[in-house]
């Protein structure tokens with residue numbers, strides 16, 4: 781994928797928006813005709829597309845709920861409760877991938893866990909796009925050549941007030957983070973800023989089914 785001209789970029793965005801709209805309409809009305817129309821023009825079935833969107837919304841909600849349990853506490857959170865926010869989200873992301881035959885990653889340029897550094901040009905370009913356009917929440921891209929066939933879905937992750945307990949200033953990070961993440965870059969973040977994104981690779985439907993079955 782290359783973002784060569786603004787026009788191409790616009791066309792690509794329009795296409796992603798259209799696809800999202802199609803899926804959205806399918807989700808809201810559950811009309812078989814809409815679902816079939818999307819299926820005919822896509823290498824991945826439309827049910828898979830909407831499932832990926834819903835799964836990432838749920839995953840994001842899981843983190844927000846876990847982080848909010850730390851807010852307004854009177855007692856000092858224990859190390860164990862502190863650890864129960866983003867690590868389980870990462871484990872759930874991997875599990876969602878296994879259950880569906882997708883690959884699900886969290887990606888951030890200012891990463892805490894080095895496994896979440898951008899892995900290819902497309903991920904870097906989409907992070908750049910999300911950074912420059914805070915109004916874009918999610919988009920689809922064709923899979924990179926090295927991934928084989930299929931589609932990639934990206935969904936933005938923003939910094940919220942409840943995140944600052946662990947992604948605020950460098951000095952205020954809990955001790956378990958300072959100790960366990962020596963190369964941490966995920967601090968000094970401001971509310972509303974891009975924290976990162978979920979990246980879902982949906983291979984061709986046959987391959988996805990085979991992976992889910994195995």
Ligand code: HEC
Pocket residue numbers: 843844847850861862863864865866867870886887888890891892893894896937938939940942943944945946947957966975976977
């Ligand atoms: C209790 C501390 C804590 C809170 C609160 C917290 N995080 Fe994290 N966050 C972490 C830790 C620890 C990791 C590294 C987890 C790992 O090793 O996979 C992390 C990793 C992440 C990642 C994965 C990318 C990376 O940098 O490794 C994202 C995305 C993220 N956090 C977003 C958020 C958002 C958004 C919020 C608020 C809704 C939030 N975090 C609240 C501790 C926290």
